[in-house]
Amino acid sequence: SQKIEQNSEALNIQEGKTATLTCNYTNYSPAYLQWYRQDPGRGPVFLLLIRENEKEKRKERLKVTFDTTLKQSLFHITASQPADSATYLCALPPSGGYNKLIFGAGTRLAVHP
Amino acid sequence: NAGVTQTPKFRVLKTGQSMTLLCAQDMNHEYMYWYRQDPGMGLRLIHYSVGEGTTAKGEVPDGYNVSRLKKQNFLLGLESAAPSQTSVYFCASSYSGGDTDTQYFGPGTRLTVL
Numbered sequence: 001s002q003k004i005e006q007n008s009e010a011l012n013i014q015e016g017k018t019a020t021l022t023c024n025y026t027n028y029s030p031a032y033l034q035w036y037r038q039d040p041g042r043g044p045v046f047l048l049l050i051r052e053n054e055k056e057k058r059k060e061r062l063k064v065t066f067d068t069t070l071k072q073s074l075f076h077i078t079a080s081q082p083a084d085s086a087t088y089l090c091a092l093p094p095s096g097g098y099n100k101l102i103f104g105a106g107t108r109l110a111v112h113p
Numbered sequence: 114n115a116g117v118t119q120t121p122k123f124r125v126l127k128t129g130q131s132m133t134l135l136c137a138q139d140m141n142h143e144y145m146y147w148y149r150q151d152p153g154m155g156l157r158l159i160h161y162s163v164g165e166g167t168t169a170k171g172e173v174p175d176g177y178n179v180s181r182l183k184k185q186n187f188l189l190g191l192e193s194a195a196p197s198q199t200s201v202y203f204c205a206s207s208y209s210g211g212d213t214d215t216q217y218f219g220p221g222t223r224l225t226v227l
Contacts, residue, residue, distance in 0.1 A: 008153065034215060043117070043203050043218030044156070089155065099144060099163060100171070101216060105155035 002027050002095055004104035006088075012110045013080055021075040021107045023090035030092040033066055033073050038087045038106065047088075048075075080111045114139050117219035119204050125225045126194045134189040134222050136204030144207045145187040146171075146216065147179060149200040156203065162187055194226045 005024040013019050023033070032051045036044035050057040050066045050073065057064045063076040077084050087106040094102050120135045136145065143164050148156040148171075158171030162181040176198060178190045187206075191198060201223050205216040 004155075041221070043205070043220055044216075045218070046215040049215065099214075100146075100158060100161060102158075103148075103156040105153055 002092065002102055004090060004092060004102060006090060006104040006107045008105060008107070010108040010110055012112065015081060015111055015113050017080055019077040019080045019084065019109055019111070021088050021109065023073040023075065023104055025071050025092055028095040029068055029071075030095075032093065033064075034091045034101065035062075035064060035073075035075050036089040036091060036103075038089060044089055044103075077109075080109075082111045082113055085109055085111050116140065117204055117206055117217050119202075119219040119222050121222060122220065123223050125227065126191075127227050128195060130194050131190070131192050132194065132224075133191075134202055134204075134224075136187045136189070136206075136219060137185055138187075138204075138206040138217070139185065140206060140208070140217065141184070142206035142208050142217070143184075144209065144214070145181065146205040146207075147177070147187065147189045148203045148205065149173065149198075150203060150221075151200050159189065159202075194224075196226045198224065199226045200224060 003026045034049045035047045038044040048064045050064045061078045065074045087108045089106040091101040091103045117138045146161040147159040157173045160179040165184040168179045180188045204219040207214040207216045
């Protein structure tokens with residue numbers, strides 16, 4: 001079965017630095033990958049989607065890469081701010097299905113002033 | 114637009130009691146989902162619906178039932194609650210569930226089963 005791995009340890013960085021979060025997956029090749037942000041006590045909110053034929057996608061200070069050979073996506077936040085502190089989840093469609101998503105457990109990011 | 118709303122926000126049950134969680138969306142979305150989120154395990158799909166009157170099992174359906182009598186509502190039922198069902202439950206919806214569709218989530222229901 002498909003498995004998604006995100007670093008379970010929190011990532012602590014200084015304000016202004018670039019945060020890089022990793023999402024690794026196994027056992028299949030998804031057609032796309034999504035990233036969500038989740039704040040404490042709230043539901044996840046969609047941030048970015050990247051397709052398998054796209055190497056990179058940008059949105060303001062966010063950048064996502066998708067390496068289908070390494071089976072890995074990297075999520076970057078440049079010029080990070082304390083307001084970026086949250087848990088970031090990656091999500092993939094399951095093998096053979098496109099109307100559902102499988103979510104990783106998420107990585108908590110803490111940006112310190 | 115309210116987006117996706119969930120009722121109630123918090124609930125405490127005793128083992129064996131039953132309850133229904135209500136999810137409502139005002140975006141005219143076809144697809145709706147129920148997830149549970151536990152520490153370290155991420156979101157796990159319980160049941161989902163691809164349209165009014167339809168339901169399907171997700172990854173962890175045992176102990177839960179669902180109904181989608183109206184397009185805008187998706188109900189999650191626990192017939193006989195167990196402590197293992199203590200979790201935070203999220204409802205989500207998407208326009209078509211297509212190959213790039215994103216999901217919109219509700220604020221969650223925190224359920225404790227004693």
